[in-house]
Amino acid sequence: xxxxxxxxxxxxxxxxxxxxxxxxxxxxxxxxxxxxxxxxxxxxxxxxxxxxxxxxxxxxxxxxxxxxxxxxxxxxxxxxxxxxxxxxxxxxxxxxxxxxxxxxxxxxxxxxxxxxxxxxxxxxxxxxxxxxxxxxxxxxxxxxxxxxxxxxxxxxxxxxxxxxxxxxxxxxxxxxx
Numbered sequence: 001x002x003x004x005x006x007x008x009x010x011x012x013x014x015x016x017x018x019x020x021x022x023x024x025x026x027x028x029x030x031x032x033x034x035x036x037x038x039x040x041x042x043x044x045x046x047x048x049x050x051x052x053x054x055x056x057x058x059x060x061x062x063x064x065x066x067x068x069x070x071x072x073x074x075x076x077x078x079x080x081x082x083x084x085x086x087x088x089x090x091x092x093x094x095x096x097x098x099x100x101x102x103x104x105x106x107x108x109x110x111x112x113x114x115x116x117x118x119x120x121x122x123x124x125x126x127x128x129x130x131x132x133x134x135x136x137x138x139x140x141x142x143x144x145x146x147x148x149x150x151x152x153x154x155x156x157x158x159x160x161x162x163x164x165x166x167x168x169x170x171x172x173x174x175x176x177x
Contacts, residue, residue: 002103031065038128059128
């Protein structure tokens with residue numbers, strides 16, 4: 001089993017509903033166990049077109065036997081189940097799921113770069129990650145997630161914790177998997 005960190009985000013429609021559905025779907029993936037969920041944060045959109053609504057962001061830790069490409073495919077299937085459309089890069093979306101870290105794997109493959117190439121530059125990623133994996137070492141940079149977060153400047157209102165235990169009422173994973 002390999003530890004993977006997944007970023008979750010939504011800024012269209014029922015944002016909280018999309019994220020809760022994603023967590024439920026992650027916990028139901030074959031050969032995978034959901035081990036931790038971060039707090040829930042509201043953030044301003046970063047990059048992309050103007051006039052987007054704010055995002056809800058979180059992070060999840062999983063233990064999985066799925067290879068990275070298969071995990072990515074499963075994440076895309078979960079996104080599609082929530083009507084994710086890929087029309088504009090960094091545009092508004094119902095659900096965005098990204099593999100941030102997959103064990104200690106480093107890859108520059110065009111279909112999946114590991115670790116995520118911009119995670120260390122984004123507070124909206126690192127704050128939730130630090131909730132659940134502060135001591136995890138970034139495979140390329142050799143620094144903990146907490147140290148990477150500490151190196152990023154904070155701006156007033158860039159990130160607001162909405163709820164710490166937002167995913168506690170989700171149905172448990174099917175133990176028969």
